[in-house]
């Protein structure tokens with residue numbers, strides 16, 4: 001008899017949620033709610049308060065908003081300089 005723990009997967013996107021995602025109750029892959037039983041399972045499996053989860057590549061929206069913000073800032077400074085000059 002093997003007491004294999006069934007892998008808890010997200011019901012919506014079939015991703016394997018991390019312990020933190022399970023305790024939070026949200027799947028970060030699809031942004032949908034995970035069943036409450038997952039949270040209790042996460043507590044059982046151990047409070048591994050390790051270093052923060054390694055994030056995958058930052059989302060492109062974050063990157064682009066940063067780039068656009070930088071461009072706007074630079075052009076604003078250039079306009080200010082040209083107006084003053």
Ligand SMILES: [Zn+2]
Pocket residue numbers: 010011012013014015027028029030031032
């Ligand atoms: Zn999901």
